[in-house]
Amino acid sequence: MTQDDPTAGAAVPDGEGGPTAHRRPGRKPDPGRDAEILDAALQVLAEVGYAGMTMSAVAARAKAGKGTFYRRWPSKAELVLDAVGHMKRSQADLDRLPDTGTLRGDILALFKPASVEEGEYQLTIMAGLASMLSQDRGLAEAANDAIVEPWAAANRVLLGRAISRGEIDSAADVETLAQIIPSIAAYRALIQRKPFDRDFLISIIDGVLLPAVRP
The missing domain is CATH 1.10.10.60 (Homeodomain-like)
Known part of the structure; x- marks a missing residue:
């Protein structure tokens, strides 16, 4: 609990807990x-x-x-991780995944170009997250769940569709392949402090992902 927590030592209503906390009976979060x-x-x-x-x-x-x-x-830390995960899940909505008929088309359609202002805003958020992780490396797994997992989940669905179409090898390692693009994107934002733009995405799709899944 942070030093600016005015509820420290005070009774707090049941019903809401942190992302990793045990949720007690009571009013559900809205x-x-x-x-x-x-x-x-x-x-x-x-x-x-x-x-x-x-x-x-x-x-x-x-x-x-x-x-x-x-x-x-x-x-x-829990608040920041939950907030970043919320941002990533809203960008990779599993209920609204594109279906263009090809894996390449689906992944490109999933990418939503950001304005210069929005791109800078997201990089600033990631810089704040990087600062947090530098102070507590024990949060690395939780950070992966917040940053990489939402996009990896979307890619698993797209790769599964491609296998069903016979477009890619049925023996493809979907779990590993699904993490390639979001992991590179996370490295680019957290370490290199660079935006993940469409041209860079195309280079990863055509130079890494598709060669790895061709029958």
């Missing part, structure tokens, strides 16, 4: 309200960085009651 809070967390992270970000600032930005807020996200 997905719509959670999304608003997570968006607020991303905004604050982008504005002041991880070191300058406080739980109180996010609660104030989202106009969230601090009791349930701290119960839902007991620590700043």
Whole structure:
């Protein structure tokens, strides 16, 4: 729990827990309200960085009651990971995956070009995440779940379709292949601090992914 937690030592209503916390019986979280809070967390992270970000600032930005807020996200790290995962899942919506008839077309259609402003915003968020990970390497697995897994899940579906069409080898290692593009994207954003643009995506699809899955 962060130092700016006003609920430390106080009783907090049941019903909401952090991403890794045991969820107790009670009122269920409101997905719509959670999304608003997570968006607020991303905004604050982008504005002041991880070191300058406080739980109180996010609660104030989202106009969230601090009791349930701290119960839902007991620590700043959990909040940031949940917020970044929320952003990635919204970009790779499993309920709205493209179906162009080819694996190459599907992956390209999944990519949504960002404006210059949006690209810079996302890079700033990732810089804040990188700062957090440099302070606590124990969060690496949780960070992978937030950054890589949403896109890998989408790629598993697209690769599965391609196998069903006979487009790629049925013996292809789908689990490994699904992680290639999102892992490279994460490295490019976190380490190189560069945007993952369409031209770079095409180079990975044509130079790495497709040669690996051709029958």
